[in-house]
Amino acid sequence: MTEFRFARRSAILGSSVFDHAPGTISLNSGAAYPPLLPDVVREAAAAVGQHREEAMQYGPLMGLNEMRDEICHFVAADGVVAKRHNVLVTYGAKNAFDLACRVFVEPNDRIIVTRPTYMTAIHIMRTHNVRFLDIGQDEDGFCTRELEAKLRRLEANAEPMPKLLFDVPDFHNPVGVTTSLARRQEMVALAQRYNFLICEDDPYRRIRFEGDAIPPIKALDTTGHVISLGTVSKTLAPGLRVGWAIGDAGVVRRMAMQKADGGSNTFAQRIVVQLMRSNRISHHISELTDQMRHHRDVMMEALAVHMPEAKAKAPLGGYFLWVELPEGTDAERVVELGVFEGVDASAGRLSFPTDDPGNFLRLAYSFVGEDKIRRAIARLGVAYRRYKQADNPA
Numbered sequence: 001m002t003e004f005r006f007a008r009r010s011a012i013l014g015s016s017v018f019d020h021a022p023g024t025i026s027l028n029s030g031a032a033y034p035p036l037l038p039d040v041v042r043e044a045a046a047a048v049g050q051h052r053e054e055a056m057q058y059g060p061l062m063g064l065n066e067m068r069d070e071i072c073h074f075v076a077a078d079g080v081v082a083k084r085h086n087v088l089v090t091y092g093a094k095n096a097f098d099l100a101c102r103v104f105v106e107p108n109d110r111i112i113v114t115r116p117t118y119m120t121a122i123h124i125m126r127t128h129n130v131r132f133l134d135i136g137q138d139e140d141g142f143c144t145r146e147l148e149a150k151l152r153r154l155e156a157n158a159e160p161m162p163k164l165l166f167d168v169p170d171f172h173n174p175v176g177v178t179t180s181l182a183r184r185q186e187m188v189a190l191a192q193r194y195n196f197l198i199c200e201d202d203p204y205r206r207i208r209f210e211g212d213a214i215p216p217i218k219a220l221d222t223t224g225h226v227i228s229l230g231t232v233s234k235t236l237a238p239g240l241r242v243g244w245a246i247g248d249a250g251v252v253r254r255m256a257m258q259k260a261d262g263g264s265n266t267f268a269q270r271i272v273v274q275l276m277r278s279n280r281i282s283h284h285i286s287e288l289t290d291q292m293r294h295h296r297d298v299m300m301e302a303l304a305v306h307m308p309e310a311k312a313k314a315p316l317g318g319y320f321l322w323v324e325l326p327e328g329t330d331a332e333r334v335v336e337l338g339v340f341e342g343v344d345a346s347a348g349r350l351s352f353p354t355d356d357p358g359n360f361l362r363l364a365y366s367f368v369g370e371d372k373i374r375r376a377i378a379r380l381g382v383a384y385r386r387y388k389q390a391d392n393p394a
């Protein structure tokens with residue numbers, strides 16, 4: 001047997017990433033709801049017909065100009081003022097964040113994150129060998145006071161100061177909370193005072209079920225301290241792999257120079273340009289929002305019936321429920337038992353950059369419909385009771 005000399009980062013996280021028995025219901029990832037994936041046959045035909053050479057060729061590093069212009073138009077509705085030179089088109093928001101890390105982060109640099117935060121962002125940051133400066137959240141979202149105290153302490157001890165902050169301010173993944181306007185303003189003030197950049201990852205912003213939208217952090221930025229990471233993965237289809245970064249022109253140009261992809265998928269960009277121009281994207285978002293609201297409600301009801309011990313706060317938008325099991329519960333073990341019952345959930349551990357309290361689950365209601373959500377939560381309830389009986393008889 002060959003003894004492969006793997007890098008440490010290749011260790012597989014989570015036990016159920018690849019293999020599931022047929023019939024397993026997945027609440028694991030924020031995948032799109034299949035019946036609502038847009039039909040883009042017409043747009044794809046135009047892309048490889050009228051725009052054949054463009055769609056089949058390596059593209060410009062910054063993205064297609066028409067795509068960049070459509071993105072400026074799309075975010076203007078949120079109060080973000082961007083010109084073409086501020087926009088870099090990428091293979092999704094995750095790729096944009098990785099490019100930002102490549103431009104700013106050296107090994108052992110600190111990145112400010114919430115505790116917990118988006119699991120794939122943790123994965124990306126770990127590949128850059130960063131240290132985390134983790135900050136809590138309350139019902140108003142990101143705890144700026146805690147951040148300020150930690151920054152002051154670092155400064156007083158003449159420690160290296162963080163260069164980046166990563167956050168999901170709207171319908172946070174995994175917690176679901178939305179950061180208030182006042183906290184967003186404080187975040188920008190701290191970024192200016194301590195000269196770090198905020199990477200605002202906002203894929204769920206338009207999928208709001210209730211309440212009024214709060215301006216993006218990028219809309220409050222007058223000094224270039226915010227990079228806004230966007231994507232069509234949640235508003236259209238993740239398979240398109242089209243996202244963007246909006247920031248200072250010099251910053252996004254450096255990010256473009258870090259690309260190793262020959263200019264990001266021009267075929268998909270041309271499809272998205274058409275969907276944005278015709279405004280099909282807005283109609284799609286409105287239909288999707290209604291569907292996701294319903295999924296959220298069904299999952300909340302099912303939890304109350306099948307897992308009354310679990311605590312979850314209904315998010316006002318987005319794709320996930322963040323579920324707290326009674327203190328001391330080993331959520332990872334509950335997830336493992338769930339796999340035997342035919343449900344695949346995510347243990348909270350994957351979302352904690354540092355210490356995991358151990359008793360949280362992240363459940364996506366985006367991918368499966370009403371019936372499967374009910375069945376999946378019933379199965380998870382069985383797994384939880386098995387856990388209590390077998391593993392934790394007290």
Ligand SMILES: Cc1ncc(COP(=O)(O)O)c(C=O)c1O
Pocket residue numbers: 030091092093094095118168173201202203230231232233238242243
């Ligand atoms: C917080 C967050 N950012 C970004 C994304 C999407 O990334 P991408 O645009 O690369 O598909 C997701 C999807 O799960 C997400 O939850």
